[in-house]
Amino acid sequence: MxxxxxxxxxxxxxxxxxxxxxxxxxxxxxxxxxxxxxxxxxxxxxxxxxxxxxxxxxxxxxxxxxxxxxxxxxxxxxxxxxxxxxxxxxxxxxxxxxxxxxxxxxxxxxxxxxxxxxxxxxxxxxxxxxxxxxxxxxxxEQAADEHDMDPAGIPSAATPFLPVVLGLDTESPDETLIEFAFDTAVRRATSLRIVHGWNPPPYHGLPTDPQPRESLARREAAALAEALRRWRQKFPDLQVVEESRNESPAVAVVAASRAASLVVVGRRIRRSPVGAHIGSVTHAVLHHAAAPVAVVPHD
CATH class of the missing domain: 3.40.50.620 (HUPs)
Known part of the structure; x- marks a missing residue:
């Protein structure tokens, strides 16, 4: 259909x-x-x-x-x-x-x-x-807002699209969400910027903490790369930029939205008919992003 x-x-x-x-x-x-x-x-x-x-x-x-x-x-x-x-x-x-x-x-x-x-x-x-x-x-929202600057420094619908931004949680990287973002970027003939924000666990930095911040950052970056490895292979011609950032996921995605044609975030489907189940990160992005926001539901 x-x-x-x-x-x-x-x-x-x-x-x-x-x-x-x-x-x-x-x-x-x-x-x-x-x-x-x-x-x-x-x-x-x-x-x-x-x-x-x-x-x-x-x-x-x-x-x-x-x-x-x-x-x-x-x-x-x-x-x-x-x-x-x-x-x-x-x-x-x-x-x-x-x-x-x-x-x-x-x-x-x-x-x-x-x-x-x-x-x-x-x-x-x-x-x-x-x-x-x-x-x-x-x-x-205007068509030109989704596009990069022309030689005169003015956004125009005749110039390339700004990147698509995907906010991704590496602990549960849903395929429906990732595929939507990759496909959307391809249709716009633009790049895909994938932003993963993370915060150290509460005990991080204590004298007994065996894992320094640098090691934690490498682990988070590796998790992001692994979540995207198959998708990079499936879309070899798409320029993909990975950003693993030590900050609130919502703050990281909202900051990236200032240079985006579209922001893509996820929402886990819950079957309960009571209440609004959106998630704190998606809720914050909806209210503060500087570009249109696509919310993709997934299991």
Missing amino acids: LRTITAGLDGSSESRAAAEWAAREAKLRGLPLKLVHVWEPVPEPLAQAPLLGPETHQHWTERIPREAAEGLRLRHPGVEVTTEQLAGRASDVLVAAAKDAELLVLGSRGLSGIGGFLVGSVGLAVVAHAERPVVLVRAW
């Missing part, structure tokens, strides 16, 4: 930025784009108000996806764009929509002056429960 690139759309600036990013990704992958417009039923007392009557509500719910699709078709010729309107709780509807998607793309408000995301409750709920990759895109 041919999957789609699916974008959640509600008419906000962040959802429009997500739709633009999704259209570019659809073209890279040779897939159709579906815009999913979710509206939650208006409570009965409000529905009776003159300005919120059924005709007015229907007009706006139909106009938002129609106009968005028309603009995307003009700006991204060759990409098949369809729309779908669904009613219900936004997070539940989007999680369901993700099941038939190659990627689900959502918008996220940027934090002015901090350089990160403001991930709302809907976005966090979708990331926590979707079983397909979810990409969060900032409201002001």
